[in-house]
């Protein structure tokens with residue numbers, strides 16, 4: 001339904017009884033659900049006209065929130081849950097830099113328990129609100145199950161999250177955050193160190209000398225200058241490796257299906273196909289994540305396409321290489337040398353043919369292990385975890401939609417509006433559980449490419465799903481829970497002629513194929529339909545069914561449909577006053593004078609049954625509903 005279809009109050013009938021609704025500003029942040037389990041989304045574009053909204057900020061407790069008021073003393077011993085106050089509990093299962101630990105200890109109880117067995121981790125995890133890991137801890141489905149809903153956030157102090165079962169985390173509503181930037185340079189430097197060490201046989205020559213030998217002719221190396229290096233995965237680490245390799249006089253090419261061409265151009269690197277990269281390179285350096293697509297992407301087949309005598313560096317993940325195939329390629333001379341920091345299984349077995357191979361240089365996953373990187377990563381992850389525990393959305397979430405901070409700050413007030421509209425819409429459904437199809441219509445002056453609605457959609461989904469779910473719902477698992485319930489959410493964006501300064505003009509939520517507790521909420525198309533906008537930082541309900549209203553979405557709401565006649569506002573206001581219910585806002589929308597009207601009344605307190613009964617028995621009131629925001 002376009003806003004023009006919404007019948008606005010003929011005269012500006014809205015009565016504002018109190019509550020100067022000022023903006024509440026909080027730290028914002030985050031992103032949403034990029035992982036699996038996203039309900040089908042369809043986007044349609046159309047055009048219409050509408051008015052504009054005001055911009056402000058939100059307070060968003062999108063995740064489970066843990067409150068804390070004092071700082072705490074750290075503990076390296078097991079936490080005794082019986083002696084804990086309400087401060088959050090944080091388990092650090094791998095070595096974390098002191099600066100990060102200090103940040104954590106300023107907020108919660110911290111237990112550092114390194115080298116836990118999987119069983120030990122499972123047995124203690126239900127005492128913790130947060131878990132911080134590096135690459136050595138496998139955060140499996142069993143861990144989330146054992147957490148019994150207590151675990152709110154897993155912080156990965158580094159980049160790769162292949163050791164965390166993201167699907168399980170999402171299903172359990174547990175946010176996963178990482179520290180994606182602080183170890184980039186360390187990993188790139190390690191890649192270059194391995195490249196140079198391998199080319200000049202540094203580790204082999206070192207071992208030989210320590211064994212009392214002096215083998216100058218055995219360890220003649222190869223030069224790097226003028227050689228072609230293929231960087232596989234041109235992300236943060238890959239591009240830093242490329243920059244450095246160019247400094248060594250290498251000819252650098254890269255393969256990355258998702259990297260923007262201008263990023264490669266800025267470094268002076270050509271992006272080429274996978275086959276071209278591996279077939280023309282003298283050195284191949286791996287910098288892609290381990291995913292189902294990249295798993296064993298270097299195998300007998302792909303080694304077969306490489307130039308004979310190629311040299312391979314891997315500081316990404318062991319799993320991207322089929323290690324048995326690499327041994328074969330080393331043995332048959334296709335691969336002259338390999339330098340590996342990462343392995344499919346870590347640590348690899350002592351008799352690993354790869355580790356023992358004389359043409360292989362190995363390090364025990366040291367890419368991120370510089371003092372600088374470890375301090376940086378520790379602080380980065382500590383702050384991300386604390387933010388999540390405080391209920392803020394996170395800018396480094398992995399299993400929730402990622403929205404750039406500047407976009408997020410702009411969308412913040414609309415996120416509050418979106419959640420309230422979702423909550424309201426579902427309360428209007430008679431019966432509750434039968435919601436199968438929801439449509440969200442955004443009116444905006446922005447070009448559709450310039451409006452990222454993932455956060456809004458997930459927030460509306462949360463608002464709708466939460467009241468009809470018996471499990472804990474947050475922005476992390478809202479999409480998953482919706483899909484489980486067979487709820488289909490579609491979106492439509494309507495371009496309107498208003499100020500593009502504001503990302504969204506109005507948001508409308510429609511629920512189809514359901515009956516409503518408040519028949520007037522059904523619009524002409526047969527759907528429950530409510531619409532809202534942000535005014536001066538405050539979310540407002542602006543349309544119910546076909547009736548225009550204007551009431552701030554704070555506190556609770558009573559909607560009444562009545563005959564439009566004098567005295568109605570006073571009658572209902574008196575009933576509420578008699579029962580000590582404070583009215584914060586009141587607005588009337590009508591089809592035309594003296595016909596049907598809707599009264600939307602914001603109330604601070606929940607009226608008693610008796611008060612509601614009295615409202616219902618006012619003769620001119622046809623129907624009413626009390627809604628909790």
Ligand SMILES: NC(=O)C1=CN([C@@H]2O[C@H](COP(=O)(O)OP(=O)(O)OC[C@H]3O[C@@H](n4cnc5c(N)ncnc54)[C@H](O)[C@@H]3O)[C@@H](O)[C@H]2O)C=CC1
Nearest residue numbers: 160187233234235236237256258287288289315316367368
């Ligand atoms: N050895 C160590 O201690 C460290 C290892 N790493 C690993 O290095 C890798 C890269 O890390 P970042 O650069 O920070 O991540 P990133 O996310 O910035 O870059 C990864 C790049 O790989 C690309 N990619 C994805 N699939 C690909 C495919 N099939 N083929 C080619 N490229 C593909 C992505 O588009 C992205 O540009 C990750 O696996 C990470 O876990 C990172 C830091 C330290």
Ligand SMILES: O=C(O)C(=O)COP(=O)(O)O
Nearest residue numbers: 134135157158159160368
């Ligand atoms: O950040 C990454 O992806 C790494 O591989 C670093 O791993 P680590 O934290 O040193 O166990």
